[in-house]
Amino acid sequence: MDLPEGIEYREFDGEERLATRGEPVYGEPTAEGWRAWDARRSKLGAMYERGMEPGLQNGDRVLYLGAANGTTASHVADVARVVYAVEFAARPMRDLVDVAGTRDALVPLLKDARKPASYGHVVEADLDVLVQDVATRGQARVACANRRFLADDGRLAAVVKARSEDTVRDPEAVFEDALDHLRNEYRVLETKRLDPFHADHLAVVAEPR
Amino acid sequence: MTEGWFAGLAPDDPATRDRIRDGSADEPADWPALAVEDGFVADEDDYYATLHDTATEAARTAATERERADDRQVIHAIRAMDDTERMANELAERVAEWAGSRSDDAGTGVEFCRELAHEDADDPTGERVRSLAGRAVALDDERAALETFLERALPAVAPNLTALAGPTLAARLLSLAGGLKSLARTSSSTVQLLGAEEALFAHLRGTAPSPKHGVIYVHESVRGTRPEKRGSAARALAGKLTIAARIDHYAGDRRPALDDELADRIAQIRSNTEATDGSA
Numbered sequence: 062m063d064l065p066e067g068i069e070y071r072e073f074d075g076e077e078r079l080a081t082r083g084e085p086v087y088g089e090p091t092a093e094g095w096r097a098w099d100a101r102r103s104k105l106g107a108m109y110e111r112g113m114e115p116g117l118q119n120g121d122r123v124l125y126l127g128a129a130n131g132t133t134a135s136h137v138a139d140v141a142r143v144v145y146a147v148e149f150a151a152r153p154m155r156d157l158v159d160v161a162g163t164r165d166a167l168v169p170l171l172k173d174a175r176k177p178a179s180y181g182h183v184v185e186a187d188l189d190v191l192v193q194d195v196a197t198r199g200q201a202r203v204a205c206a207n208r209r210f211l212a213d214d215g216r217l218a219a220v221v222k223a224r225s226e227d228t229v230r231d232p233e234a235v236f237e238d239a240l241d242h243l244r245n246e247y248r249v250l251e252t253k254r255l256d257p258f259h260a261d262h263l264a265v266v267a268e269p270r
Numbered sequence: 271m272t273e274g275w276f277a278g279l280a281p282d283d284p285a286t287r288d289r290i291r292d293g294s295a296d297e298p299a300d301w302p303a304l305a306v307e308d309g310f311v312a313d314e315d316d317y318y319a320t321l322h323d324t325a326t327e328a329a330r331t332a333a334t335e336r337e338r339a340d341d342r343q344v345i346h347a348i349r350a351m352d353d354t355e356r357m358a359n360e361l362a363e364r365v366a367e368w369a370g371s372r373s374d375d376a377g378t379g380v381e382f383c384r385e386l387a388h389e390d391a392d393d394p395t396g397e398r399v400r401s402l403a404g405r406a407v408a409l410d411d412e413r414a415a416l417e418t419f420l421e422r423a424l425p426a427v428a429p430n431l432t433a434l435a436g437p438t439l440a441a442r443l444l445s446l447a448g449g450l451k452s453l454a455r456t457s458s459s460t461v462q463l464l465g466a467e468e469a470l471f472a473h474l475r476g477t478a479p480s481p482k483h484g485v486i487y488v489h490e491s492v493r494g495t496r497p498e499k500r501g502s503a504a505r506a507l508a509g510k511l512t513i514a515a516r517i518d519h520y521a522g523d524r525r526p527a528l529d530d531e532l533a534d535r536i537a538q539i540r541s542n543t544e545a546t547d548g549s550a
């Protein structure tokens with residue numbers, strides 16, 4: 062698989078690791094201006110480690126749903142032209158605001174991803190990539206509701222956490238339902254489980270239909 | 271209507287921030303291009319730079335406000351914690367009395383209830399005592415869970431006040447004042463006496479000496495100071511707590527220097543060389 066410009070495997074303490082170029086954020090190892098991208102702490106990082114193609118290119122415009130304290134959003138912002146980072150919890154938003162202080166491309170938004178109209182006046186249309194990691198009930202519904210921001214040739218890179226939908230149901234069944242729902246708005250290109258990095262998470266790459 | 275967050279405004283207008291927070295549009299548009307067209311910014315680079323700064327400021331203030339609103343939740347939790355504690359103790363007393371009437375080696379308190387709750391009862395009366403003991407234990411468990419909740423919630427609600435007072439006392443002060451905003455507006459001499467209202471009224475009626483401290487008595491700075499200097503210690507502590515509450519309410523950032531200032535001041539009061547009643 063070809064990694065996009067700005068994302069590379071680099072050596073840290075004798076170990077080849079996925080990396081982007083930027084200020085460190087969460088105590089990750091750095092070398093020569095590059096910072097290791099920890100796949101155990103980032104589902105998008107794990108998608109690259111598993112050989113998926115989330116579609117992110119250097120200079121892209123990205124909407125990131127569920128940015129939390131910016132662990133992954135900061136790596137995306139190292140590569141992208143602009144990252145609209147939506148997070149609805151106040152506590153992690155404080156850290157995300159600090160991360161935005163070191164990255165001009167990061168635009169933090171304290172908003173609910175289930176209500177896209179509440180940021181439709183800020184987030185631009187025809188984006189290249191929609192990354193979604195909201196880890197809450199209705200993950201597929203959120204991806205569908207935010208389809209409006211994506212260009213027709215844009216990409217959705219989403220993760221579905223089984224336990225966030227239903228704590229007891231068989232993850233396979235939960236994933237099937239989520240994919241069915243996604244197919245209302247997207248054509249699914251690729252799916253992979255993120256084990257061993259993240260248990261019971263299904264990663265999905267899709268394009269708008 | 272579909273309008274960008276910048277429509278009709280200049281980049282330095284503070285209303286841009288409110289627009290980011292409160293505005294909406296059902297469908298997105300090519301906002302960077304529209305902003306250039308409108309003359310809001312010169313070019314796309316300029317647009318993204320302005321958006322970055324405005325959105326960051328909007329997110330910062332909105333997050334701070336949201337966390338501050340959590341002071342209401344904290345007040346409910348500390349009151350519930352006091353209720354569960356009182357009820358657990360009352361039930362434990364009832365259990366001790368009842369169990370004592372049936373056996374000479376019955377103990378007392380919630381810990382005795384914990385033992386009893388695990389024993390097998392051999393008759394209907396014993397089963398009632400055992401069950402009642404279980405209720406006292408459950409209430410005590412709930413009290414502990416509420417305490418853990420407060421420990422987690424308080425640092426976000428009032429970081430400096432919590433660092434100085436600890437989560438339980440910080441929550442008590444918020445509860446007595448009626449919220450962070452009113453605590454921030456309370457004078458330091460009132461903070462010193464919060465929770466000592468009964469003693470204060472007794473003093474005003476002429477039936478008691480003037481109280482030197484309210485709930486802040488439980489703080490190490492006061493309790494650990496010799497009785498004749500406790501008044502000074504309480505005044506110094508109340509002064510720092512008041513400053514902490516004001517920073518928490520108006521600024522929100524953490525100022526560790528406050529903790530050191532308090533420690534220095536208390537050490538000074540406790541040292542013998544110091545004049546008895548310095549100003550705080």
Ligand SMILES: C[S@@+](CC[C@H](N)C(=O)[O-])C[C@H]1O[C@@H](n2cnc3c(N)ncnc32)[C@H](O)[C@@H]1O
Nearest residue numbers: 127129132133148149150173174194195196197
């Ligand atoms: C698993 S964490 C995200 C971790 C992050 N993507 C990373 O890799 O660094 C999920 C986040 O989604 C947020 N979230 C959940 N529901 C949301 C919603 N409806 N709108 C916005 N954020 C939401 C949660 O507050 C949480 O911070």
